[in-house]
Amino acid sequence: MNLPPQIQVLQRGWLSSNNILLHDAGGCALIDSGYVAHAAQTLALLEQALGGKALTRLINTHCHSDHMGGNAAVQRAYGCSIAIPEGEAPAIAAWDDRLLLLGYTGQSAERFAFDQTLSAGERLSLGGLDWEAIAAPGHDPYALMYYAPEARILISGDALWQNGFGLIFSELIDKPGAFADTRATLETIARLDVAGVIPGHGAPFGEVGRALETAFQRLDAYERDPGKLARHALKVMLSFSLMIHRRIERAALPQFLSARPIYADINRRFLGLPDAELQEYLVRDLQRAGALTLEDGWLLAA
Numbered sequence: 001m002n003l004p005p006q007i008q009v010l011q012r013g014w015l016s017s018n019n020i021l022l023h024d025a026g027g028c029a030l031i032d033s034g035y036v037a038h039a040a041q042t043l044a045l046l047e048q049a050l051g052g053k054a055l056t057r058l059i060n061t062h063c064h065s066d067h068m069g070g071n072a073a074v075q076r077a078y079g080c081s082i083a084i085p086e087g088e089a090p091a092i093a094a095w096d097d098r099l100l101l102l103g104y105t106g107q108s109a110e111r112f113a114f115d116q117t118l119s120a121g122e123r124l125s126l127g128g129l130d131w132e133a134i135a136a137p138g139h140d141p142y143a144l145m146y147y148a149p150e151a152r153i154l155i156s157g158d159a160l161w162q163n164g165f166g167l168i169f170s171e172l173i174d175k176p177g178a179f180a181d182t183r184a185t186l187e188t189i190a191r192l193d194v195a196g197v198i199p200g201h202g203a204p205f206g207e208v209g210r211a212l213e214t215a216f217q218r219l220d221a222y223e224r225d226p227g228k229l230a231r232h233a234l235k236v237m238l239s240f241s242l243m244i245h246r247r248i249e250r251a252a253l254p255q256f257l258s259a260r261p262i263y264a265d266i267n268r269r270f271l272g273l274p275d276a277e278l279q280e281y282l283v284r285d286l287q288r289a290g291a292l293t294l295e296d297g298w299l300l301a302a
């Protein structure tokens with residue numbers, strides 16, 4: 001799909017979110033900074049894309065590790081200000097491991113300080129376009145999307161992808177009601193006049209109606225059977241971990257999972273499987289999906 005020339009999407013692999021660069025002679029802005037382990041790559045891509053222009057602002061859609069893990073590195077390199085959604089501020093200020101889903105899930109990020117918070121309804125001027133911050137609770141209760149009405153572009157973060165949306169973590173761990181939030185967010189998107197979506201992961205896409213249909217179907221299925229979301233979440237997290245570590249010894253999987261409490265918490269609440277059975281299931285299903293291979297006793301990222 002065609003984007004206005006001042007919007008450049010640095011599309012990344014799954015461990016990092018996309019980085020969206022909004023060019024402006026008066027100072028460019030970046031939305032989301034990727035995963036900490038990819039920070040050097042993020043900086044290299046950014047340097048090339050900026051071509052000597054100044055980066056003055058870094059803004060997050062939400063504060064999961066794959067979106068804010070590179071914030072500190074980008075700020076060090078460019079001295080830009082950092083703005084985060086208002087609701088994320090307490091967890092970021094306290095660097096709350098559990099709320100930020102860091103050690104709790106086996107992910108990491110470099111601690112950063114923010115300069116500004118953004119709330120729903122706020123207007124921003126980025127890349128010479130006017131944008132509105134829109135609440136997008138569901139995947140993350142405090143997430144914001146950024147919408148440019150004239151260009152009809154939506155930066156959706158993990159609230160809408162071409163083929164689904166980000167895991168509804170809060171429903172899984174501590175905040176029933178997130179299904180309804182997710183539905184409301186999808187309905188909000190459906191009411192916007194959108195020609196193109198720039199998602200947090202994957203390529204920008206134009207067929208918003210079709211993406212919404214897929215998202216609503218997935219949400220319906222999760223609401224009918226929350227265990228389906230639980231199983232999907234555990235697999236997504238384990239394959240994310242495999243992307244981080246490249247390989248995990250199969251025999252060490254029990255310790256690996258018990259060091260990341262979210263697995264036991266979700267299993268206890270939704271599945272109730274004995275530990276060994278859960279491990280078997282995860283390995284078998286990720287193998288079947290082509291997300292890992294098992295070689296000489298090692299689980300390898302595909």
Ligand SMILES: [Zn+2]
Nearest residue numbers: 017066158200
């Ligand atoms: Zn993400």
